[in-house]
Amino acid sequence: MSNRRYVYLWVDGIHFGVRLEDAAQCILVVIGATADGKKELLALADGYRESEPSWREVLLDLKARGLTLDPHLAIGDGALGFWKALPQVYGTTRGQRCWVHKTANVLNKLPKSQQPKAKAALHEIWMAATRQEAENAFDHFVEVYRPKYLKAVACLEKDRDALLAFYAFPAEHWIHLRTTNPIESTFATVRLRTAKTRGCVSRRSILAMVFMLVKSAERHWRKLNGVPRSVFTLLHT
Template identity: 60%
Template sequence: MTNKILDASEPVGGNEVLKFGPVENARSVLDQIIQDGARRMLQAALENEVEAFLERHSNKVDDEGRRQVVRNGYLPSRELVTGAGTLEIQQPRVRDKSPEADDRVRFSSSILPPYLRRSKAIDELIPWHYLKGIATGDFSEALQSLTGAPVDSVNASTIVRLKKAWSKEYETWSSRDLSERRYAYIWADGIHVNVRLEDQENQRQCLLFLMGATAEGEKELIAVRDGYRESESSWMELLSDLKSRGLTVEPQLAIGDGALGFWAAVRKVFSKIREQRCWFHKSGNVLNNLPKSAQPRAKEALHEIWMAETRENAYKAFDRFGEMYKAKYPKAWECLSKDKEELLVFYDFPAEHWKHLRTTSPIESTFSTIRLGHRKTKGSGTRQASLVMMFKLAEAAVKK
C-alpha cells in the first residue's frame, strides 16, 4: 500500500502522510499555529469589545431612528510584538454621527491602546535580558528567539528611552507615601549582582529587598535599595526611610536569613516585631557543616522539624536531630540550635499562613531567575541601571 502525500492545507485521514514545506526563519509548524491562534483570539476580542461599545450606545439615534454610533471600517493594520510572536492586527473603528461635537462619544480600546507596539510580557523580558549582560543594540536579535521574527520596535534607542522612564518610575516609587499601608508580615533579603561598567571595587553590587503582605493577603514590593546585605547601617537607612514616609504601624512578623544586618536594624525601628528565621537559608547553612554523604538524611531530618504539625512535634524532631548529629558534627548542631526558638515562631500564627512564613520564598522565587542569569553572564551595565532593572523584575514578579 502506498501513502498519499498531502499538502498541509488538506484534511488528513487513513494512511495519508502530511507533508510540510520548509519553515521560514526556522520556525516550527506548532509555533505558526500558536501565533495564528493568538492573532485570531486577539482579533475576536477586539471585535467583541467594539460590539459591546456599540450596544451600550444603541439608544443614541437620530430623528429617523437610525443609530448614531456605528462601525466605520478598520484602522490601518499594525504589528504587535507578543510572547506568541509578532501579530498583525486590524483594529475596528467607530464613528459617532451626532451633529454636535460635544455630544459625540469616542471609542478607545482597553485591550489594545493606541500606541502599544509590545505586550507587557515582552517589556518584562527587557530588564531580564539587560541584567544578563545583553548589549542595548542586540535586544531585537535576543527577543527574536521568542517571537520568531526580528523585533524592530525594540532597538538601542528604545532601551535607552525605557531605562530613563523606568529610572523616573523607580524614583517616584521610592518616595511614595506609605501612611496608608499596613503589613502583617515582611520578608527581607539581599542579592549580589555583577556590574560591568564600574571600576574594579564596585563591580560587585548588593541590592536589598523588602516585601510585605497586607491583612488581605496581598503581597507587595516595599523597597529595593543599593546596600550591603550584612550591614546594619544599610538596613537602618532603608527602614528609617520607610518610617519617615509614613510606615509607622509595625508588622507582626519579619522573616529573613539570620546573617542579615536587617535584624539589628529592625529591632530599633520596629521594637515589637517578632522574628522568624528562614528555614531555606538555615537548612543550607546546617548542611554545609556536614559531609556530603550525611546530607541527604540530615535534610530529611530538618524537613521533619519545620513540617511538623505542631510545635510540640517540632521540638521532638529537633531533639532527634541532636541525637543524630550533635556529638559527631557539633558545628552543624550549633548552627541549628542557636536559632531554635526563632525558627519556630511561625507556629504562633494561623496554620494556613505557615507555608509563607517558614522561608523567604516570596522573594526567593524572583531571585532564582536573576541569579541564574548572573552566574552565566557578565552582568548589567551600571549600578543605577542594575538597581532599576531589578526593581522592574521584582515588581513584575510580585504582580503575577
C-alpha cells in the same frame, strides 16, 4: 503606606552575577503582606555587604513613608545586619529565620554521606503539624548529631526560637512564613535576565533594571492563604 497595614515582611540581600562599580554592593529587598493578604514590593535599595547601617536606612525609609505600625513578623536569612537593625526601628516585630538558608548552612557542616539523612530530619522539624511536634523533632536532631557533628548542631541550635517563630501565627500562613521564597522565586527569574548583561554595570542601571523586572513579577505573586479570616484573627491576638 500610611493607609495600609503590613503584617509580614520578607527581606533579603541580593547579589548578581554582573560586575558592579563596587563589588561590595548588593540590592536590599523588602516585600510586605497587607492585612488582606496581598504581597507588595516595599523597598529595593542599594546596600553595602548587607550591613546593619544599610538595613537600618532601608527600614527608617519604610517608616518615613508611612509604615509606622510594627509588622508582626519579618522573615529572612541569618544576615546579622538586618537582625541588628530591626529592633532599632520596629521594636516589637518578631524574627523568623528562613529554613531553606538554615538547612543549607547546617548541611554544609556535615560530610556528604550524612547530608541526605540530615536533610530529611530537618524537614521533619519545620514541616511538623504543631509546635510541640517541631520541638520534639528538633530535640531528636540534636541528640542524634551532637556527639559527632557539634558544629552542625550549634548552627541549628543558636536560632532555635527564630526558626520556630512561625508557629505562633495562623496555620494557613506557615507555608508563606517558613522561608524567603517570595523573594527567592522572584529573583531566580531576575538573575536569568541580568546574567545576559555584559561589562561593568552602574548601580543606577542595575537598580532600574531590577525594579522593572520585579514590578512585572509582582502582578503574579501568590496571596496569603486563609485571608481575611486568618489575618483578622492575627490582628486581634
